[in-house]
Amino acid sequence: MTSKIVEGKVWRFGDNVDTDQIIPAERLVVTNLDHLNDFIFEKVRPGFAEKVGKGDILVAGKNFGCGSSREHAPLSLMEAGFSCIIAESFARIFYRNSMNIGLLLVECKADAKEGDTVKVSISEGKVTDETSGKEWSFEKYPEFIQKLIDAGGLVNLVKEGKF
Structure with a gap:
């Protein structure tokens, strides 16, 4: 088991944050996926992307990541610098997509400000x-989830031949 510890500044969101809020659908036509993070939460919190720092932690309520099953949402959060997302609950497909790419999710009701x-x-x-x-x-x-966390995601787990 990992002794992984992450620490960071909190960015707070509420319940039912959907993937269109995280990354608007019209931004998914960009050819360079490395810049998806420039558009996170742009419709609900304009200018948010410029404020996020490497290692920051997003804390939310219930049903985080609901909506479409696009992998762009967790990818854009990870590229923005978030080390962890803490929420009371996650949409299942968002949970799987995040863990597969190595974005750490913690299911916990935390009322950090x-x-x-x-x-x-x-x-x-x-x-x-x-x-x-x-x-x-x-x-x-x-x-099996702990193995994904330790490896930094499914792709790394497969590369390591541990899957």
């Missing part, structure tokens, strides 16, 4: 708000 710093310990199953001192726990990952 925007701007706080949180630390996520995978081995302890714990989220700690370093700003407020609050803590939340989450269930350990099943073995």
